[in-house]
Amino acid sequence: MSNALAAGVMLGASVSLLWEGVGRNAALVLAGALAGGVFVAALQHVMHRLPTPDLASLTGHDARKALLIIAVMTAHSVAEGIGVGASFGGGATLGWVITTAIAIHNIPEGIAVSLVLVPRGASIRSAAWWSIFTSLPQPLLAVPAYLFVEQFTTILPAGLGFAAGAMAWMVARELAPEALRQVPRRRVAIGWMAVAFAAMFGFQTLLLA
Secondary structure (H helix, E strand, O other): OHHHHHHHHHHHHHHHHHHHHHOOOHHHHHHHHHHHHHHHHHHHHHHHHOOOOOEOOEOHHHHHHHHHHHHHHHHHHHHHHHHHHHHHOOOHHHHHHHHHHHHHHHHHHHHHHHHHHHHHOOOHHHHHHHHHHOOOHHHHHHHHHHHOHHHHHHHHHHHHHHHHHHHHHHHHHHHHHHHHHHOOOHHHHHHHHHHHHHHHHHHHHHHHO
């Protein structure tokens, strides 16, 4: 059930990112989304070939899954950090609105990370730390994005697409199939994914309205 909820949250975030990016530059968003999917697929391939390091108390397959979700959500935060810095280029009011919206929607995204880690054996404390870690690129990239707003605004659609593609691939290849395998009734898993998707997409739409 945790996989289903995390998958729905990530899909909701992906659709919102694509929607935001298409309004800026549809071609760059598409290219970024394809690059994001390829990035996660390549990362999966490498991780299956190389020994996977333990992560907190997780080993083997669980550690691989945890590292993938952390990598994907951290990459997702890169685009959001650029968005925060670039938004201040349009004035302080717009900047604070976008920053507040992203800060609030980091809460369900952090929960999505924890929903993947805790059922696999990670402690609540370590899951909370990794949830925070995946959002660190936001403050780190916000400052350079503001200082070089024109250059970063140009690549923002590709970054939004990349984040969306990476999350969508993770859901399609890892979280959703595992949820459908593990939940006794498929309709229940699909229902939870749909509820989480609708809640996340509606939440972000309301924040950015």
